[in-house]
Structure formats: structure tokens, C-alpha cells
Amino acid sequence: MARRKQIYEGKAKVLFEGPEPGTLVQYFKDDATAFNNKKKGTITGKGVLNNRISEYLMMRLEEIGIPTHFVRRLNMREQLVKEVEIIPIEVVVRNIAAGSISTRFHIPEGTRLPRSIVEYYYKNDEFNDPMVSEEHITGFGWAAIHEIDEMLNMSLRVNDYLAGLFLGIGIKLVDFKVEYGRLYHENGDVQVVLADELSPDNMRLWDFKTNEKMDKDRFRRDLGRVEEAYQEVARRLGILPESGPTDVKGPSTLQ
Ligand code: UDP
Helix, strand or coil, rough: CCCCCEEEEEECCEECCCCCCCCCEHHCCCCCECCCCCCCECCCHHHHHHHHHHHHHHHHHCCCCCEEEEEEECCCCCEECCCEEEEEEEEEEEEEEECHHHHHHCCCCCEEEEEEEEEEEEECCCCCCCEHHHHHHEEEEEEHHHHHEEEEEEHHHHHHHHHHHHHHEEEEEEEEEEEEEEECCCCCEEEEEEEECCCCCCEEEEEECCCCCCCCCHHHHCCCHHHHHHHHHHHHHHCCCCCCCCHHHHHHHCC
């Protein structure tokens, strides 16, 4: 097969031209970075697991009416997605304090927040992804006010849905980051859809009983057993690659 034309290479994924206009192929690498590229490494098999986990979660979210860029998984490391214009805002939703919110406001890690807190960051490595307000987003023209509204509403729905899904398999959804894109329809409509990926690379997932970390913090903080943690998330979701595409059993609820 002719090699596809590369459109963009990011830290954890590569985007290639898709088979039809308006589509892209998203390839998941094993590369891991943290602290704005200062720490680099490889997590063997991460790309395969994230491809699978992201496919599963995007499909579940589509089922509850969240529009996403996901079309279908193509193979172990690639998925077909709709081509969108990425809105340069990272939306972070937090349920439990960890990472930067703990540092910034001196809240001990693990403290449950009074309610889910949403933050916006401007996606720009050069500026170290600064936290921004709605005023910055509209003032600098990164997104319109109605787009911020849609991103906020969708992010809260994603949070409620995923928090419940993970709770059912004995995992606390501490926080996560999502990105959105503009999907340009042929009739001229522009729709804000969930894009990028949903995986332990951009979520904090803690075991419900032990609080053991099952996400990229294992890499960031050199805790070891990184692959195993990602694999355990996939296993509890019932989607380990070994089970094959036709016998995905889905999550088994813990009693
Ligand atoms: N996050 C991400 N990409 C980023 C920054 C954060 O996916 O560039 C995710 C991170 O994995 C965590 C959440 O967003 O689940 C909140 O991250 P935080 O602001 O605490 O930053 P960190 O501690 O990772 O620097």
C-alpha cells in the first residue's frame, strides 16, 4: 500500500491524509512526553492501548449524543477520524485535586473538590500552555462565546458519563483534558465536536480502593509499571487487544 501523506506529527500521535476527503488517519505512537517536552520516553504498547481505549470511550460518548471526530478503528495503532479544525483550547475538568491545581492552590492531592471545576488552557508549547479565561479566548479570537458554551456543556457531560463508567469498574476519574474541533459540513454548518483522544495519557485515573495511579502520572513521576497500568485500565474496560474486535465484552461492573 502506498505510504500515506503525513499531515502533522504531535508528541503522541501522527496524523496522515485519510482515504477520503474530509478524513484523517490518526496513528498512536508509544512516545511519551511530560513537563512540556522536558521529559521524554517510550511506553511500550501505549499506542495500541490508547487507540483502543480512545475508540471505546468515543463510541460510548457518541451513544449518549456527544458528537466526536471518531469514525472507526482501522488497525492496532490507527483510527479513521473526521478532519476538523482544532480549537486551540485544552479544556480540563477536575473532580479531585491533583497536579497543577494542588500546587497552585496548596490543596493536598486527593481532596475531593466542592464541585467539578472546569479550566481552559491555551494550547501553545512556546508559552507553556497558559491557563486562560473566557475573556482571553474570545478576545484573542480562539473561539466564539457560543463555542465556549458548547465545549463547557459537552465537557461536563463527558465528565458525568466517564466518572460513572469508571466508577463502575473501580476507578476514580480524578481529572481529564479534552480538545474540540470545528467540523465543517457540506451545507455550511459548523459543528463543535470532541476531537484528539481520550486515554490515560490525558486523564488521571486512580484505583478506587488503593488510590494507585493508573495513568501518565506513573511516567511523569517515575513510579514504574506504566504499561501495566494502561493495560489494567483496558482490561477493566473489557477491551484488551487480545480479546479481538468481535469479542469485546465491555466493562464488568464491580459489586
Ligand atoms: N493534561 C493533558 N495535557 C496537558 C496538560 C494536562 O492531557 O498538556 C491532563 C493531565 O493528564 C491531567 C489533567 O489534564 O489529567 C490536568 O492536568 P494538570 O493541569 O494537573 O497538569 P499537570 O499536573 O499534568 O502538569
